[in-house]
Amino acid sequence: MILRKKLIAGNWKMNKTTADAAALIQELAGLIGKQTEVDVVVCPPFTAIESVARALEGSTLKLGAQNMHFESSGAFTGEVSAPMLRAFFATHVILGHSERRTFFGENDELINKKVLTALRNQLRPILCVGETLAEREAGATLKVVQAQTERCLEGVSKELAPSVVIAYEPVWAIGTGKVATTEQAQEVHAFIRGLLTKIFGEPAAQKVRILYGGSMKPANAPDLLAQKDIDGGLIGGASLEARSFVDLVNAASAAK
Ligand code: 13P
Numbered sequence: 001m002i003l004r005k006k007l008i009a010g011n012w013k014m015n016k017t018t019a020d021a022a023a024l025i026q027e028l029a030g031l032i033g034k035q036t037e038v039d040v041v042v043c044p045p046f047t048a049i050e051s052v053a054r055a056l057e058g059s060t061l062k063l064g065a066q067n068m069h070f071e072s073s074g075a076f077t078g079e080v081s082a083p084m085l086r087a088f089f090a091t092h093v094i095l096g097h098s099e100r101r102t103f104f105g106e107n108d109e110l111i112n113k114k115v116l117t118a119l120r121n122q123l124r125p126i127l128c129v130g131e132t133l134a135e136r137e138a139g140a141t142l143k144v145v146q147a148q149t150e151r152c153l154e155g156v157s158k159e160l161a162p163s164v165v166i167a168y169e170p171v172w173a174i175g176t177g178k179v180a181t182t183e184q185a186q187e188v189h190a191f192i193r194g195l196l197t198k199i200f201g202e203p204a205a206q207k208v209r210i211l212y213g214g215s216m217k218p219a220n221a222p223d224l225l226a227q228k229d230i231d232g233g234l235i236g237g238a239s240l241e242a243r244s245f246v247d248l249v250n251a252a253s254a255a256k
Helices: 018-032 046-056 082-086 098-103 108-120 133-137 141-152 182-200 202-207 221-225 242-255
Strands: 007-011 039-043 062-065 092-095 124-129 165-168 209-213 232-235
Touching: 007 092, 007 165, 007 209, 007 242, 018 039, 018 046, 018 242, 039 092, 046 062, 082 108, 092 108, 108 124, 108 141, 124 141, 133 141, 141 182, 165 182, 182 202, 182 209, 182 221, 221 232, 221 242, 232 242
Parallel strands: 007 039, 007 232, 039 062, 062 092, 092 124, 124 165, 165 209, 209 232
Antiparallel strands: none
């Protein structure tokens, strides 16, 4: 059996000025910047990437971005490319977040291009998938998750598959305080693992980390993280404050 190292990623979304980000990252680096039990990634807004990157030097914390364009450079006003992120030693990039899908019209085809670009640039994609409340109530959860996962991973080789991180984020649980039950989450995580096994084969699929995201907090994390196929969390609200984020990292460490 392969033991997957747990991963806790903080998605700061559109929060924190450069000064606020610097203060938070200094606190985090002091509290968890040397631990190696859990992979920890922070994903600040682009404006704070540089200051966070500097503050992370010499710590075990890793830097991620919340989005990127699929081209390396060119006339794409307002966009940021993979080489630009790599220049700050970013290691991860969140792709296909439901907020990008809902508010910025991103579809699976576009997200797939970004996934392939990230992998070509040695960035690990944190690919987000998940159903809306209407889709869950219509009994379409697994169908939706399957279509998103398959389409967004098209063309990924089985050699590179273990570099991909999947985040299952039920849209109805994001920022709502409504967390999926451990059974609901584990069911979808196991289903995703099964899909990955069909696409990439068992050895590669066993290495992929599948994170849960959606109102994950220190209080509900231990149960979620104890599930067989839940390998960590993609954290929104609770990543904006050092104490709760550190508690989540500690919960992952205890669950390993
Ligand atoms: P919350 O933890 O605030 O629900 O956000 C989850 C999320 O969208 C992380 O990407």
